[in-house]
Amino acid sequence: MDKKQMELLQGTLDMLILKAVSLGPLHGYGVLLRIQQISKDRLEIQQGSLYPALYRLEHQGWITSEWGESENKRKAKYYRLTAAGKRKLQTEAEKWNRMADVIAGILQSTPGEV
Amino acid sequence: MWSRVRWWLRALLKRSRMEREMDAELRFHIESFAEDLVRSGVPCEEALRRARIEFGGIERAKEECRDARGVSFLDSVLQDLRFALRMLRKNPGFTAVGVLTLGIGIGANAAIFSVAQGFLLKPLALPQEDRLVAVGELQANDRNDTIRVSPANYLDWVSQSHSFDHVSAFDWGSVNLNAGSVPFTAQGIRVSAGFFEALGVKPLLGRIFLPDEDQPGHEKELILTRGLWEREFGSDANAIGKTVRIDGSAYTVVGVMDKGCKFPQSVELWLPLALEPQARRNRQDRFLQVMAHLKPGIAREQAFAEMKTISGRLSRQYPEANRNWTVQVIPLRDYAVFHGSAPFMFLLMGTAGLVLLIACANVANLLLARATGRRKEIAVRAALGAGRWRVARQLLCESLVLGLLGSIVGLLLAKWAIYLFLANMPPELERFVAGWDQIRLDAMVFLFAMVVAATAGILAGLAPALQSRRPDLNAVLKEGVKNSSDGGSRHRVRSAIVVAQVSLALILMIGSGLMVKGFRTLLDTNRRFQPESLLALRLVLPDSPAYKDPHRRAAFYDQTLQELSALPGVRSAALVTGFPFSGLMNDGTFSIEGQPVTDAGAQRFAVMKDISANYFETMGVALREGRPFNDLDGAESRLVAIVSERFARLYFPSESPLGHRIKTGAESSSESWLTIVGVVRDIKYNWSASMPEPVVYRPYRQAPPYYVALGLRTEGDPASLVPAARLAVTRVSRDQPIFNTESLDRVIRDNTLPIAYVAAMMAAAGLLALLLASIGVYGVMAYSVVERTHEIGVRIVVGAGYRDVVRLVLRRGVLLMVLGFATGLPCAYGLARLEANLLAGISASDFWAFSWVTAVLAVASLLACYIPARRAMKVDPMVALKYE
Numbered sequence: 001m002d003k004k005q006m007e008l009l010q011g012t013l014d015m016l017i018l019k020a021v022s023l024g025p026l027h028g029y030g031v032l033l034r035i036q037q038i039s040k041d042r043l044e045i046q047q048g049s050l051y052p053a054l055y056r057l058e059h060q061g062w063i064t065s066e067w068g069e070s071e072n073k074r075k076a077k078y079y080r081l082t083a084a085g086k087r088k089l090q091t092e093a094e095k096w097n098r099m100a101d102v103i104a105g106i107l108q109s110t111p112g113e114v
Numbered sequence: 115m116w117s118r119v120r121w122w123l124r125a126l127l128k129r130s131r132m133e134r135e136m137d138a139e140l141r142f143h144i145e146s147f148a149e150d151l152v153r154s155g156v157p158c159e160e161a162l163r164r165a166r167i168e169f170g171g172i173e174r175a176k177e178e179c180r181d182a183r184g185v186s187f188l189d190s191v192l193q194d195l196r197f198a199l200r201m202l203r204k205n206p207g208f209t210a211v212g213v214l215t216l217g218i219g220i221g222a223n224a225a226i227f228s229v230a231q232g233f234l235l236k237p238l239a240l241p242q243e244d245r246l247v248a249v250g251e252l253q254a255n256d257r258n259d260t261i262r263v264s265p266a267n268y269l270d271w272v273s274q275s276h277s278f279d280h281v282s283a284f285d286w287g288s289v290n291l292n293a294g295s296v297p298f299t300a301q302g303i304r305v306s307a308g309f310f311e312a313l314g315v316k317p318l319l320g321r322i323f324l325p326d327e328d329q330p331g332h333e334k335e336l337i338l339t340r341g342l343w344e345r346e347f348g349s350d351a352n353a354i355g356k357t358v359r360i361d362g363s364a365y366t367v368v369g370v371m372d373k374g375c376k377f378p379q380s381v382e383l384w385l386p387l388a389l390e391p392q393a394r395r396n397r398q399d400r401f402l403q404v405m406a407h408l409k410p411g412i413a414r415e416q417a418f419a420e421m422k423t424i425s426g427r428l429s430r431q432y433p434e435a436n437r438n439w440t441v442q443v444i445p446l447r448d449y450a451v452f453h454g455s456a457p458f459m460f461l462l463m464g465t466a467g468l469v470l471l472i473a474c475a476n477v478a479n480l481l482l483a484r485a486t487g488r489r490k491e492i493a494v495r496a497a498l499g500a501g502r503w504r505v506a507r508q509l510l511c512e513s514l515v516l517g518l519l520g521s522i523v524g525l526l527l528a529k530w531a532i533y534l535f536l537a538n539m540p541p542e543l544e545r546f547v548a549g550w551d552q553i554r555l556d557a558m559v560f561l562f563a564m565v566v567a568a569t570a571g572i573l574a575g576l577a578p579a580l581q582s583r584r585p586d587l588n589a590v591l592k593e594g595v596k597n598s599s600d601g602g603s604r605h606r607v608r609s610a611i612v613v614a615q616v617s618l619a620l621i622l623m624i625g626s627g628l629m630v631k632g633f634r635t636l637l638d639t640n641r642r643f644q645p646e647s648l649l650a651l652r653l654v655l656p657d658s659p660a661y662k663d664p665h666r667r668a669a670f671y672d673q674t675l676q677e678l679s680a681l682p683g684v685r686s687a688a689l690v691t692g693f694p695f696s697g698l699m700n701d702g703t704f705s706i707e708g709q710p711v712t713d714a715g716a717q718r719f720a721v722m723k724d725i726s727a728n729y730f731e732t733m734g735v736a737l738r739e740g741r742p743f744n745d746l747d748g749a750e751s752r753l754v755a756i757v758s759e760r761f762a763r764l765y766f767p768s769e770s771p772l773g774h775r776i777k778t779g780a781e782s783s784s785e786s787w788l789t790i791v792g793v794v795r796d797i798k799y800n801w802s803a804s805m806p807e808p809v810v811y812r813p814y815r816q817a818p819p820y821y822v823a824l825g826l827r828t829e830g831d832p833a834s835l836v837p838a839a840r841l842a843v844t845r846v847s848r849d850q851p852i853f854n855t856e857s858l859d860r861v862i863r864d865n866t867l868p869i870a871y872v873a874a875m876m877a878a879a880g881l882l883a884l885l886l887a888s889i890g891v892y893g894v895m896a897y898s899v900v901e902r903t904h905e906i907g908v909r910i911v912v913g914a915g916y917r918d919v920v921r922l923v924l925r926r927g928v929l930l931m932v933l934g935f936a937t938g939l940p941c942a943y944g945l946a947r948l949e950a951n952l953l954a955g956i957s958a959s960d961f962w963a964f965s966w967v968t969a970v971l972a973v974a975s976l977l978a979c980y981i982p983a984r985r986a987m988k989v990d991p992m993v994a995l996k997y998e
Binding site for chain 1: 146168
């Protein structure tokens with residue numbers, strides 16, 4: 001494993017999963033790969049916590065699942081974003097961006113600005 | 115919202131499918147991961163392992179997934195249940211013992227609850243039971259809870275009260291009924307109009323009494339209970355309109371009431387209560403009983419307040435008759451319940467509760483022992499991520515399942531017990547016991563059994579479950595299963611349970627021992643009457659003009675006694691107004707000449723018996739002083755009385771009562787003075803009295819009663835004389851029936867039957883307690899020997915003799931036993947004091963009973979310790995040392 005991997009911030013896994021499946025239906029393992037791929041392997045995701053998060057999102061109605069055939073010709077459960085999930089992702093992303101802006105602003109402040 | 119519910123339902127219904135899907139999904143993940151690893155050059159077998167490690171705890175992830183799905187609680191409970199059933203199936207011996215033990219405890223509770231329910235909770239089974247009240251007068255300082263009222267006061271109540279929509283008076287009276295062939299005596303109740311309206315019952319056939327049928331001259335109708343109708347009228351619908359003779363007059367059957375209507379309890383037929391004008395003015399004699407139906411919206415307390423106002427007004431208006439009398443309004447249910455039965459029922463329910471506790475303790479110990487064996491399993495489960503609460507819940511679930519299985523066994527046992535209980539009840543007694551036909555396994559009993567089972571399951575599982583919450587994972591996983599290094603707290607808990615068990619068993623056994631002994635004492639006090647060879651029969655003279663004259667009644671008894679004593683096989687025939695323990699009280703107030711009562715309320719009570727001259731001789735009771743009655747004590751001679759020793763001690767402590775004069779009723783009453791001519795040894799008439807009552811005997815010729823009991827001292831079997839006796843009575847008066855023809859022995863047994871039942875049930879409970887506690891002690895001792903096999907082996911190797919080994923094992927057992935006795939004895943004393951108040955033959959300081967029971971329990975527990983100790987003796991040191 002790459003020593004430079006960062007641990008995921010609390011509460012951000014759900015948002016990343018929503019984002020990952022918003023690009024197209026994915027099975028659980030695919031979600032993992034997709035996030036790692038987009039993050040260029042800089043994020044460390046606990047595989048064990050991925051599935052509870054998927055189940056939770058499905059239970060809340062933001063994603064749905066159906067069984068399909070995987071690229072290696074095996075049965076796999078595919079998740080896709082629902083309309084509610086789409087809205088959720090939007091608000092979550094906005095919230096995140098605002099928060100990031102604010103925090104970045106604070107961290108970049110210089111003695112003269114305060 | 116709806117979609118979530120659907121999701122939840124689907125999850126619930128297709129739980130196993132979802133479980134399969136989850137497995138498939140995770141397997142797919144890990145295998146895909148492994149394939150990717152293989153592709154990146156990792157060897158095949160290594161890849162799968164790496165994939166698993168990278169993934170982390172699979173079981174934990176699954177558990178979290180289930181949580182995320184939102185059905186997890188129910189889900190895991192179901193899983194717990196399945197697991198529990200699997201565990202129980204895998205250990206059939208353990209399961210059988212646990213289920214049977216709990217089953218016995220639950221069964222005892224369910225059976226006694228159903229009996230108690232019949233006796234106490236729903237004795238009447240009337241449609242509007244909770245709106246019905248009994249109203250009665252009582253004296254200001256009277257503890258007595260009879261409900262009696264004089265006719266004039268009753269009529270004033272009816273006209274002045276507004277709380278009731280129906281008020282009805284009733285009066286008991288046996289009647290002699292002739293419906294064709296053989297005359298018989300039946301329990302009749304005379305009721306005023308509105309009686310059935312107040313009860314809220316409709317007749318099965320015919321009609322109820324009309325409003326004017328309680329007027330003198332219109333009262334010649336009767337209504338039958340279903341029982342009497344079936345028995346004496348062959349369930350014939352044409353019985354309505356039939357004319358029968360009651361005490362010599364013609365009556366018409368107008369109705370039949372259904373089974374549910376049995377009030378007052380022992381009723382067989384109802385007649386109208388027609389008060390003559392003279393009786394309507396009677397304010398002194400309180401012989402009526404009153405029952406009323408509350409108006410809608412009126413609470414019993416309101417009715418009581420109104421009745422108190424009315425009663426106060428009547429007291430001021432008629433001070434000579436009503437001074438010191440007040441009123442009470444009680445639920446009719448309380449009136450119908452046999453007064454003495456409640457404390458006995460509570461005693462029995464408490465007993466059953468104790469048996470259940472002992473059973474729970476046994477199962478708790480079994481579970482604890484097994485939990486020790488399962489420590490490794492539990493530690494593994496904890497290591498795999500099961501929370502502590504989760505593990506505890508699993509164990510509780512197992513004991514809960516044990517409890518529920520036990521309730522099945524228990525209900526079967528209860529059904530059997532109730533069957534035995536009912537099957538042994540003499541049919542003639544059945545109708546006198548309130549709520550008798552209500553005793554059965556119904557929904558309430560079922561519910562009760564379930565609650566008891568759940569409680570028992572939780573109680574039994576609590577200790578092991580709490581213990582499981584603090585496992586030291588590392589220690590447990592490293593050590594061997596059999597090693598007992600953590601024994602400390604577990605041993606303390608198990609020892610505490612055994613101590614509690616021994617002490618509970620001691621309490622119960624002493625309680626039941628005393629009850630059985632008390633019952634035996636009760637029966638033994640009557641041995642001196644030789645009741646087996648005395649035929650008792652009862653006879654009630656009709657309330658007809660023929661017997662209005664006391665001389666006519668006396669003459670009838672004279673002739674009857676003559677006829678009876680002339681029968682072959684009869685040595686003597688005696689008369690008394692009620693034999694000992696026959697349930698006939700005959701108590702009343704009396705006054706002593708020269709000893710006026712200071713307080714108007716403090717009246718003197720004594721049992722009043724009218725007897726024939728040969729009564730004491732026939733009963734074998736010795737005279738202490740003075741002379742017996744003789745044939746010269748007739749209506750024309752001086753009025754005389756004989757009193758009992760206790761009477762003499764109470765009222766003439768320093769002198770002989772001979773020559774003193776007493777009278778029945780108040781000193782101011784019109785009764786004549788009786789001169790005391792003799793003192794006789796005590797006879798106890800009422801079995802529930804703690805001491806023989808003071809008794810006044812009068813010769814029957816000087817006070818001829820309507821109700822009598824006749825006793826024939828026979829040479830052979832008393833029962834064989836019944837037909838001859840019946841014939842002899844009809845020779846004197848053609849229509850005169852006799853009833854309750856039984857040996858005095860049977861009479862006594864029948865009347866003490868409730869106590870016999872209580873004693874038998876307590877004896878059974880005591881034996882169960884002994885058995886369960888012995889098993890408990892044995893279990894713990896046997897287990898501790900197994901645990902200490904290694905240690906014992908070492909001791910034998912370094913030179914300990916067999917004697918030392920036995921002592922080692924016994925020491926702990928004896929210590930536990932002594933602790934149990936030390937805590938149990940004071941409690942047993944408390945229970946004994948409680949019982950001493952209930953039954954005359956019981957003494958709380960019965961040293962011998964306490965010693966005997968303690969000795970029996972000690973021997974049983976020592977035996978329970980000795981068997982494991984012997985096994986310890988036979989330990990082979992070589993085997994023991996290799997035991998690790």
